[in-house]
Amino acid sequence: MNYNEDKIKYYLLNILSIASPSGYTQNIMDYIKDELNLLNVPYIVTNKGAVVATLKGKDSNYQRTLSAHVDTLGAMVKKINSSGSLAIDPIGGYMMNSIEGENVTIETIDGKTFTGTVQSTKPSVHISGNDARELKRTPENMEVILDEKISSINEVEELGISVGDFICFNARTLFTKKGFIKSRHLDDKASVAILLYATKYIVDNNIELPYTVNIFISNYEEVGHGASAAIPKETKEFVSVDMGCPGLDQNSSEYSVCICAKDSSGPYDLELRKKLTQICKDENIDYKIDVYPHYGSDASAALRAGWDIKTALIGAGIFASHGYERTHMDSILCTLNLIIKYCKKE
Structure with missing residues (x-):
């Protein structure tokens, strides 16, 4: 070849x-x-x-x-939570635990871009203990935490983020010396x-x-x-x-x-x-x-x-x-x- x-x-x-x-x-x-x-x-x-x-x-x-x-695969903003986090609705079929902790980019309908991270609604064992470990990883129990100084619905809306915006998972592409390719x-x-x-x-x-x-x-x-x-x-x-x-x-x-x-x-x-x-x-x-x-x-x-x-x-x-x-x-x-x-x- x-x-x-x-x-x-x-x-x-x-x-x-x-x-x-x-x-x-x-x-x-x-x-x-x-x-x-x-x-x-x-x-x-x-x-x-x-x-x-x-x-x-x-x-x-x-x-x-x-x-x-x-x-x-990806997700869409389902709603803006009262804390300013984003509820998500999956695009395509995947296990929710596979995206926990993943960095994401939010693409708004008018072309703005924001970053964030997918977390469970109980992401810290120091706060929630076994509840954090045992929480079912379902869309209802996952959210995007935005990399913005916000804490309310109004502040998120003022950024220009709304329901229906796309959530894109970072690919994290890596080519190894042994010929492997790792990526989403x-x-x-x-x-x-x-x-x-x-x-x-x-x-x-x-x-x-x-x-x-x-x-x-x-x-x-x-x-x-x-x-x-x-x-x-x-x-x-x-x-x-x-x-x-x-x-x-x-x-x-x-x-x-x-x-x-x-x-x-x-x-x-x-x-x-x-x-x-x-x-x-x-x-x-x-x-x-x-x-x-x-x-x-x-x-x-x-x-x-x-x-x-x-x-x-x-x-x-x-x-x-x-x-x-x-x-x-x-x-x-x-x-x-x-x-x-x-x-x-x-």
Whole structure:
């Protein structure tokens, strides 16, 4: 594999640095469009803000579409508490204990930015003792403490913060010397970086594609309807590039490309899965096949919406998904290699 790891990390760090919880993705979509413009790759923007880039192939009647999503987990201001803290309402599905103590940024509707920290309503054992330890970590028992000298609802409102403002969790991205990447939102920004680099690689190397390939960057996957509309109509094969889930009783790995046979939405297309696994075998790409009991993807959304397409789900193995996540460059490179080889294969 002759891939530029530094460029992949460059894309990934940039993407992880731009806050984009579901519903607040314009800034990161602007970044994606800027990078596609640099590559002179044509794209369209759908009505709800997804970006669909197109790499022309010899056959445009039989098209392949690969998707990844830029939207992440986050929260929204539910109300302003009497003390001046912010009650939160989650965006996406995650364990509340995974965000306790996390630094956040509040993005107001008129463009102001404020910082704060997520805490439980009983954050100190010196004050609450065992009550602090035993308090259930539910949205009702969590709040954002603003980094402002305030102590009332009126003071918060005077800052310009209101119900409906977005709360973005800091990514805390770290690249280790041993090749690990630790960050929030590797689901699914690792895949977005992979697809962006794959696009650059195909363009820079003038690779002739047998079929037109579309790169669908969706922005509402975490809330269930990312790729439910606007898929290019000639799409016959749809590959959701999301994440593998290594962990307890799972076959997935942080060092391989993970191929999902079935998730909570049902089995993925067997013929397409066979094609992808055969590429891995032929090209000596380390891969793992797995089943995920609590998982859905852009492909799931497309099928529910009635699209007549063959679907597959692949991705880098992301440990501790929907928490503070981790993967390894081996997994990213295996996923990238499978994508490049799949796009080139007739």
